[in-house]
Amino acid sequence: MKQFAELLDKLYFTYSLLDKVALLEDFFRQTSDPERGYALAVLANTLSFPTFKRPMIKELMQEQVPAYLFELSYDYVGDLSDTVALLWPDGALEEPLPGLVEIIDQFNTIPDTQYKDYLRELLNKASRNERWALLKLGTGNLRIGVSARFIKRALASYGQQPLQEIEKIWHATEPPYEELFAWLEGRGLAPDITSKLFFHPVMLSHPLNDDDLTKLDPSEFAVEKKFDGIRIQAICTKDKKGLFTRTGEDISHAFPDLLTTFTGNVVLDGELVIQNAEGLCSFNELQQRLNRKKISAKLMEQYPAAMILYDILSWNGEDLRHLPFYERRKKLEDWFAVNPAANLLISPLITLKPGQSLTTLKEKVLAEQHPAVEGLMLKHHQSPYLAGRPRGHWFKWKRDPKLVDAILMYAQRGHGKRSSYYSDYTFGLWQDGALLPIGKAYSGFTDEELYRLDQWIRQHTIQRFGPVREVEKALIFEVAFDAVNYSTRHKSGVALRFPRINRIRWDKPITEADSLQNLVDMIQHN
Incomplete structure (x- = not known):
């Protein structure tokens, strides 16, 4: 735990991205399995501890100091982990903290009734730095200038592998990532993802500005409506199927009415929306289905889920992401022709009329005031499907706020x-x-x-x-x-x-x- 706490501290106070990469590479090199894998999971935010809640931390802190002193300190410092790390009395127990692996194992397995006592014991053993790292670990709220994508870049650098390869296998691996590190260090093959349901990193668009509008040639771009829902990815294999948000969060349990639609071996990119008998609904209707632990039959009947299809990334085991957009679009239409469904729609392409400008088209689309449409999307015909937000390939042109x-x-x-x-x-x-x-x-x-x-x-x-x-x-x-x-x-x-x-x-x-x-x-x- 000491080494992990030192890593977090150094990352927090290091501003150069290259220096952060160097810190991570040194840590991966000097730390053995499975500790480095669990540290990676914490940094990439792929672990969660539902019982580790902020109110419990406050209760423990108020056992140590008067409530008013804690509130004043919290007000001054502004961050809960910082406040507790600074305010908790030092030296209550002169024993070293357990290792990171043991702490994570305990966080995952101890009964809820023992959670508070265990955390108190850890805080009593920890140094100031370790207390801060411990609380960041438990809450998942690191805020140390390291994103999940940055972590993947550091792994690519560490293993001298293309970032795209890391992106490709990331969501098919899991903590403590021993197979991943073996591959990066040349001790094993790349993790086998053929039988797993894995998320493909999404391609995002840039806002269209006046300079872009002046320079681009409309004839080189496909134009679609920009729908106001939630970007999702539908993945279906022979044995499994799932729905994922743009960040890779599995939301399959929340939309069983949509999940059952998919068959075969395919990965589709699109927009999650609500569609009733009158057509596509506003984002407000979609919100009625979000963040719910239980989905009743009545809720699905009132707010039936649908997916507007934008792209096809894989079909029958063939990765299509390297193909230009116009070819993927044709394959998407071919797939839909043999897999039609009432709650699936292909995003229609809009053709510019002779003499019509993109500005005029946008004004026309927005004048319709469709509740599910918020602007236009422009996608270059030759664009491959690239993870992240590459310049010049896709543009979004939303209505003025x-x-x-x-x-x-x-x-x-x-x-x-x-x-x-x-x-x-x-x-x-x-x-x-x-x-x-x-x-x-x-x-x-x-x-x-x-x-x-x-x-x-x-x-x-x-x-x-x-x-x-x-x-x-x-x-x-x-x-x-x-x-x-x-x-x-x-x-x-x-x-x-x-x-x-x-x-x-x-x-x-x-x-x-x-x-x-x-x-x-x-x-x-x-």
């Missing part, structure tokens, strides 16, 4: 590098002379604006609730968002999709902020 002038109500400290600043904001709108919160945002501003906002919040605080400050109602944010829908989960009765700060209106009096009725009107005019 909706805007509302809202009043800042609360601010909370951020995490990681933002833990010293108030960077998470709750804002509200007027209703009958009172302010109702309508959403939160923590993006859309520059570092310079963040520093200024942080100072303003500190100077205009009227009340504190742990790491949250209530501020004077004196500052307006112009908030951008993609959509607004009714919501029974929020006091305001509405929910914004992807809210972010568009502008900070230092100049605008709060009397000119919008009312909640403005959002209701937007919903009614959709």
Whole structure:
């Protein structure tokens, strides 16, 4: 555990990506199996411990110090793991921590009733660095500047293998990755993935800007509608089938009505949507099916799942990703011709009429105000299917965001590098002379604006609730968002999709902020 804690600490304080890769390579080289494999799993966030919850950590901390001292410290530090690591008394038990492998094994196997006692024992044995690493391990909230994709790049560098090969086999391997390391070190063959259900890393698009629009030749691109659902991948083999999100999360259990549709040996890329008797529905209907532990027959009947097919990545064991888009599209149509289903649709291609510009086409598509469409997709005819977000191949051209002038109500400290600043904001709108919160945002501003906002919040605080400050109602944010829908989960009765700060209106009096009725009107005019 000591070596793993030292690795996390070094990664946190190292800013150069090349230096981070070097740190990881040294760790992989100097650490034996299975410890390095479990460390890799933690870094790549492929482990989870459902019983390891933040309230339990707070309860343990408040056994050690008065609640008010913990709250003040948490407010000042802004990160729970940092706060506990600093505040927990040193030297309660002069015994070394167990190794990383043993700790992970215990986290996975001990009864829930013993979890709290075991964590207390570990914290009592740990040094400050080890406490921090232990809590990061348990919560899965590392925030050390290392993404899952970066980890794969480090593995590719370590084993002198193409990144695409790592991407290809990653989701068919599992902790502690001993077979993977054997291959990377030349001691064994690449992991056999032929019989496994594995996720193919998705290809993503770039937002289309004015410069791109000026330079591209529309005749070189296929044009589709951009549907407003959730990007998914359907994988079907002789023995297994599954549905995965764009990040590789298995959501098969949540959509059994869609999963049963697929047969044969195929990997399909597309959009998860809701389709009823009237056609495709808005994202709001899809939300009724998300994040549910149990899916009832009634729910599936009310919100039947469907998939809009974009691409075919593999068919009958043949990897098609190297083919240009126009060839994959033809194969997708061939597959669909022999595998039709009521809850599968091929994304239709849109043909530009003579003299019609892309701008005119976009305006026409958006003027239809279809609840499931949010813009256009442009895909180069010659584009292979490449993992990540390669430039120049695919573009997304979404409708302009909706805007509302809202009043800042609360601010909370951020995490990681933002833990010293108030960077998470709750804002509200007027209703009958009172302010109702309508959403939160923590993006859309520059570092310079963040520093200024942080100072303003500190100077205009009227009340504190742990790491949250209530501020004077004196500052307006112009908030951008993609959509607004009714919501029974929020006091305001509405929910914004992807809210972010568009502008900070230092100049605008709060009397000119919008009312909640403005959002209701937007919903009614959709």
